[in-house]
């Protein structure tokens with residue numbers, strides 16, 4: 001069967017990477033979490049004092065330093081999932097912190113940052129056989145993807161899922177802080193000038209507010225089987 005390109009876009013914390021990762025593992029495709037690249041860029045900006053005390057971004061300094069930033073993914077042999085490296089350091093945990101989550105969307109709104117990320121993402125997908133999740137994959141990165149999914153769920157459901165995850169991982173989380181962060185990121189992502197988050201005209205919409213992880217996985221596998229058999 002010919003390999004295809006699969007774009008999974010949607011709102012923050014709605015389960016995009018869970019679905020995309022599960023599908024890629026099942027069908028033997030590469031999985032790329034494009035959000036991890038914007039998160040790693042934000043961590044790089046924090047490490048290089050690019051935010052001032054008011055969280056204003058020194059864009060000239062970021063532009064100057066960007067060529068020294070290398071983001072890569074390596075497969076964890078135990079979990080069989082890709083992990084994010086920033087300049088050869090494993091940063092998977094650091095990029096998921098609240099400190100990064102609260103600063104990532106303004107970084108992702110910068111034109112030269114997006115230009116560089118999109119270039120790298122397109123290179124990763126040039127041979128197809130890839131599932132990539134993010135905000136602009138079906139609209140900008142792979143506008144010709146054979147299968148495009150746009151995932152959504154209510155903000156309360158999304159915040160509850162993230163809250164449950166953080167409680168399970170660290171034993172502490174603040175539901176209201178998580179909900180506020182999700183709503184703020186959605187707003188910035190939908191209203192930025194460059195490649196705003198929006199549904200591609202040819203995307204299939206999935207509201208997974210009341211679906212289980214197993215149900216959404218099954219739905220996505222069915223969509224893949226249908227599209228791949230026609231390609």
Ligand SMILES: Nc1ncnc2c1ncn2[C@@H]1O[C@H](COP(=O)(O)OP(=O)(O)OP(=O)(O)O)[C@@H](O)[C@H]1O
Pocket residue numbers: 011012013014015016017018019035133161162165208211212213216
């Ligand atoms: N259908 C579902 N029902 C319950 N929990 C879910 C479902 N789908 C995903 N989750 C859980 O919700 C949380 C967020 O999922 P995930 O990280 O996949 O979202 P995302 O859209 O990729 O988020 P982000 O935008 O931050 O990258 C995770 O804890 C995941 O296990």
Ligand SMILES: Nc1ccn([C@@H]2O[C@H](COP(=O)(O)O)[C@@H](O)[C@H]2O)c(=O)n1
Pocket residue numbers: 012013034035036038039104105106108109133134135136137185186189
């Ligand atoms: N294609 C993308 C992916 C992500 N972003 C921005 O990064 C933030 C973090 O992404 P997560 O998927 O880990 O939530 C997200 O809020 C966006 O601001 C993007 O712009 N484009």
